[in-house]
Amino acid sequence: MQTITARTFDIGYMDTLAGGDSALHRLDARAKLLVTLLFIVSVVSFNRYEISRLMPFFLYPVFLIAAGELPAGYLLHKVLAVAPFAIFVGVFNPLLDRTVLFHVGPLAVSGGMASFLSIIIRFLLTVTGALCLVALTGVNGICAALESFGVPKVFAVQLLFLNRYITVLAGEAERMARARALRSFSSKEMPAAVFARLAGQLLLRAYSRAERIYNAMLCRGFDGRLPLPRQAVFCGKDAVFVAAWAVLFAIFRLVDIPQFFGIFLTGLFK
DSSP states (O other): OHHHHHHHHHHHHHHHHOOSTTTTTSOHHHHHHHHHHHHHHHTTHHHOOOOGGGGGHHHHHHHHHTTOOOOOOHHHHHHHHHHHHHHHHTTTHHHHOOOOOEETTTTTEEEEHHHHHHHHHHHHHHHHHHHHHHHHHHHHHHHHHHHTTTHHHHHHHHHHHHHHHHHHHHHHHHHHHHHHHOOOOOOOOOOOHHHHHHHHHHHHHHHHHHHHHHHHHHEEEOOOOOOOOOOOOOHHHHHHHHHHHHHHHHHHHHOHHHHHHHHHHHHHHO
């Protein structure tokens, strides 16, 4: 029960972070969304063996965390929670591609190992960038920005509903877990059969609750659209933010920064 309560609080914590008052929080949501999209496209555009050229892109999430005063430990915990999915995607690459690409001292690095490391680095970059966007903007702001970019309103409404009513589902699960704990004298973990029955009941209760919520919304004039927050005027500081990061991403993509610094430092110590 305590775990469910903690998870319920954790779901809304990102929106709590989005209520901050840093300079990044005050930027237009469209600027932050556009820069994040450019960041993700730039990261995923490299070939599957690139490792060193991805490193400069860590500057973006580090800047967002520092300038936005975001809790780095909390974001790292969220990233690590979904890291097994990325690991599972590339874990067999070292077994399938054993061609040696380069050597790091006496260690030979195969193509499969390089592609696996590249997948992990891209995952860390893209997921951290997306989490920082949510923590700095909030789901409501992101949906409003998507709608202003021409994304269908039905998609924005569904995204808002998902964010809002997942807490309702978690609340139903918390009440069911509390009721079971109060009626049970066993301190053991929940048996699989009991868990299956509770999951079925949770599905039925969630469906019934959703129907009541929908009827209540119809009574209040819901017509398939939700009032999204008005976007602030896209001003000069937003344009500078987008332009500066777009130029940096282009440099990171077109220029091998690690190689450049490696040659420069090698020349210094000759």
